[in-house]
Amino acid sequence: MEGEKTMRKESRIVVAVDESEESMHALSWCLSNFTAKNDNSTNTTLVLLYVKPPPPVYSSFDAAGYLFSTDVIGAMEEYGKELVHSVMERAEAVYRNSVTDVNIEKKVGSGDAKDVICHTVEKLGADTLVMGSHGYGFFKRTLLGSVSDYCAKNVKCPVVIVKHPKQN
Amino acid sequence: MEGEKTMRKESRIVVAVDESEESMHALSWCLSNFTAKNDNSTNTTLVLLYVKPPPPVYSSFDAAGYLFSTDVIGAMEEYGKELVHSVMERAEAVYRNSVTDVNIEKKVGSGDAKDVICHTVEKLGADTLVMGSHGYGFFKRTLLGSVSDYCAKNVKCPVVIVKHPKQN
Numbered sequence: 001m002e003g004e005k006t007m008r009k010e011s012r013i014v015v016a017v018d019e020s021e022e023s024m025h026a027l028s029w030c031l032s033n034f035t036a037k038n039d040n041s042t043n044t045t046l047v048l049l050y051v052k053p054p055p056p057v058y059s060s061f062d063a064a065g066y067l068f069s070t071d072v073i074g075a076m077e078e079y080g081k082e083l084v085h086s087v088m089e090r091a092e093a094v095y096r097n098s099v100t101d102v103n104i105e106k107k108v109g110s111g112d113a114k115d116v117i118c119h120t121v122e123k124l125g126a127d128t129l130v131m132g133s134h135g136y137g138f139f140k141r142t143l144l145g146s147v148s149d150y151c152a153k154n155v156k157c158p159v160v161i162v163k164h165p166k167q168n
Numbered sequence: 169m170e171g172e173k174t175m176r177k178e179s180r181i182v183v184a185v186d187e188s189e190e191s192m193h194a195l196s197w198c199l200s201n202f203t204a205k206n207d208n209s210t211n212t213t214l215v216l217l218y219v220k221p222p223p224p225v226y227s228s229f230d231a232a233g234y235l236f237s238t239d240v241i242g243a244m245e246e247y248g249k250e251l252v253h254s255v256m257e258r259a260e261a262v263y264r265n266s267v268t269d270v271n272i273e274k275k276v277g278s279g280d281a282k283d284v285i286c287h288t289v290e291k292l293g294a295d296t297l298v299m300g301s302h303g304y305g306f307f308k309r310t311l312l313g314s315v316s317d318y319c320a321k322n323v324k325c326p327v328v329i330v331k332h333p334k335q336n
Contacts, residue, residue, distance in 0.1 A: 029326055033202065033296070033326075034201065128201070133320070133321075148320070149317070149320075152301070152316070152317075152320060152329050153301075156331060157331070158197055158201075158328055158329065158330040158331065159328070159329045160326055160327070160328045160329075161320050161326065161327045161328075161329070162326040163324060163325070163326065
């Protein structure tokens, strides 16, 4: 059995997840189409990648001239952590319900989503990148669709762009 | 057995093929990743779609003022037919060598590649569209990458954009 295991082809699929339902649908699609049909000849690892926005550089005053208190900054950072936790929990619910035998790894990056996704895909030597088609993140911190556009152009491996069925 | 067959889920994957090696690589990727792991619960049909440029409206004179003879027009049309034949033959060589049990359908469209691809995907109710990332066709009749960009934005199903490994 050990011998068999070493013969298995390694496959690493990065799934970019965020707060959107679309990215959860992309994960679900990936589980159904890539891994459910796993015939034991491939050892598939799904890397769930969530990218937090970079730590903000707070100016002492906001646009209206109010000073941010450390309480507010602390609360925002706490909210960011909760967001990561919440996204990963939702992702877990998606893959727990699937019938696939697949390894799951979770990664949290920080920075510009499109750069972090491309960099991670390259660093891991991923075989496929799966992502939703729309803006990345609750705060719509990038223009609609621009992250998936950018990644499709810049990563070297095949990219799967999945749309939410509600948009159909 | 008949009963079993009717229970199988139908899955229809459109693969856009053209004269490029990249599109043959996309077909090969599709056979390895979608259909090789087929567990008999899904009846997969691969629709190979080739789009010819629309029949040209010949002006009587070309830019240099020469009249096109009917021989030249005939030769160009003949060349177009040979191109379809050659692309489909190359595609056949790719899927004949794969070990998959998959239904193959061939379709030849005519017109603007991006419109024909999107229209065909919608008309067939395809589950997935697979295509290369680059220009569609020998004559580079569209800007680099614009066909896959357009299709990724406009079709409703998941889109897989596959790059040729040589570009890596």
